[in-house]
Amino acid sequence: MVSRLRLVLKFGGTSLSSTKQIRAVAKFVYTVSKKNEVAVICSAIDDVTDQLLHISEFIKKGDKNAASFVLSKLKKQHRRIANESVSNSKIRKRLADKLDSDLSELEGLLHGMMLLGEVTPRSLDYLISFGERLSIGIVSHVLQDLKARSLDVTGKDVGIVTDSNFGASKPLMDTTRLRVFTKLEPLLQKRTIPVIGGFAGADQHGHVTTFGRGGSDYTATIIASCIKADEVWLMSDVDGLMTADPKLVRDAKVIPEVSYVEAMEMALFGAKQIHPRSFEPLLTKKIPMRIRSTFNVNNPGTLVTATPDESTNKTVKCVSVIRHNGLIDMRGGSMVGAPGTAATIFSELAKAGINIMMISQSPSESSISVVVKKNDLDKAVNTMEMNLLGKIIKKIDVTTDVAIIALIGSGMRGTIGVASRVFGAAAKKKVNVIMIAQGSSELNLAFVVKDGDCAAALQALHDEFQLANHGSR
Ligand code: ASP
Ligand code: MG
Secondary structure, X not given: OOOOOEEEEEEOHHHHOOXXXXXXXXXXXXHHHHHOEEEEEEOOOOOHHHHHHHHHHHHHHOOHHHHHHHHHHHHHHHHHHHHHHXXXXXXXXXXXXXXXXXXXXXXXXXHXXXXXXXXXXXXXXXXXXXXXXXXXXXHHHHHHHOOOOEEEEOHHHHOOEEOOOOOOOOEOHHHHHHHHHXXXXXXXXXXXXXXXEOOEEEEOOOOEEEOOOOOHHHHHHHHHHHOOOOEEEEEEOOOOOEOOOOOOOOOOOEOOEEEHHHHHHHHHOOOOOOOHHHHHXXXXXXXXXXXXXXXXXXXXXXXXXXXXXXXXXXXXOEEEEEEEEEEEEEEOHHHOOOOOHHHHHHHHHHHOOOOEEEEEEOOOOOEEEEEEEHHHHHHHHHHHHHHXXXXXXXXXXXXXXXXXXXXXXXXXXXXXXXXXXXXXXXXXXXXXXXXXXXXXXXXXXXXXXXXHHHHHHHHHHHHHOOHHHOOOO
C-alpha cells in the first residue's frame, strides 16, 4: 500500500480563470485528498492582480471613475464565478456572504486611498492581496460543495509573518513556522483541506505584505516547510520545465528531473516563471517539488530534488532565452588598471534604478559590456552619457534588441569541450555571438546574439546537445 503523503498543492491564476477550471481544480484536489493530507495554495484568479494594479495606477492619477469601473468589473467577475461554481444553495449563500464582506472591505480601502489620493507601498500591498482573498473563498466553497471538509485562510491568518519590506517581503521563518504549524496541523489531522491565499502575509504589526509578483509559489514552499510536507506541487498551465521554449524550438520536451540549483537558474528564464526565492524554504528539509500541469494531470511533470537521479544528469538540461534586451558596450583607455571603474558604472546604473542582467569585462580591462531590459536601455545610456562619458568612459556603443541565450545544467561543471560545442553549433548556423558570460559555478553558460538570430541559435543548441532525446515527452 502506498503510504499517505502530506502534500502542498499550489494553483496558479491561469488554472483558476473560469468556473469550469475551478471546478476541475477542486475535483482534482478532492481526489488527491482521499489518499493524502492536502493543503492548497491559490493565486488570484487569472489577471486579477494586474487589474488591482491598474486600480492603483488610476488612484495615483486621481481617476476615480476608472478605478471604480475596474472594481465593479472585478466584483461582477467574482460574484458570477462564485454563483456558477457552487450548486448547494446553503454553501452558495455562505460563499456569497463571504464575498460580500471581502468586497466591501476592498471598496472601503479604495475609497480611503482615493480620498488620500496616494498609493503607499503599504496600501498597495493591502490592495493587491485581495486577489488571493477572493479566490480562496471560491475554491474552498467549491470543495465543500463536493462534500470535502475545507476552510479558506489568508496568508496573514495562517500565520505567515514577514519583515516590513512591502512589495518584496521575506518571511520571518521561526515565528512563521510556529504559527503555521499550530494553525494547520489540527486541520490536516482532521483531514480538513485548508485553502490558503498565496502571495501575502503580514508583518509584525499586522500590516499585509506581499512577496512580489508570482509570490504564491513562495507561499507554497514556506507552508510546505512549516508543515513538513512530503512534496510541493506547483500546478500551472505548463507541463513542467522544458528543454526549451516550445514556441521557439519545435521538439522541446519536458525535463523529468532537475536539482534545486538548476531549477533556480531555469526559473529566471523559460516559459514557467517561478518566484526566485521559492526554493529556499525547501533546501534544509530537502522537500521535493513537482512542476505539473493542471490541465494534464496524468503527466508527472518535472521533479525538482536535492539529488536528481544520476541517469538524468545530462551535461546540458535546457537552452533558454530572455528576448528583447539592450546591450551597452563601454570603452576607454583610462578604465585599464583603474580600481573602482566597474563599481562606478554599476552604482550609477543602480542609482538610476536599472537592473543589470548580464555583465562582461575583457581582461584587458578596456571595455565593459552590460545587458539591460529594453525598457531600461534609454535611461541607462543617458545615465552613462551624462555622468561618465568623457571621464572614465571614452566611447559607448549600443545594440538594441539582443537576446540572452543560456544553457543550464550542472553536468557542464568540469566537462571539457562544452563551450566549443556551443559556439561551434552557433557558428554553423552563422549566428554571431556578441558577448559571453559564464559564472564560475559552471551551471549556466550565457551568451548574447541579435534577437533575430535567437530561434536559429536555440534550435542549433537543442540539436547539438540532443535535448529532444532526454525529455519525457
Ligand atoms: N497573484 C500574484 C501575481 O499575479 C501572485 C501569484 O500569482 O503567484 O503575481
Ligand atoms: Mg499569478
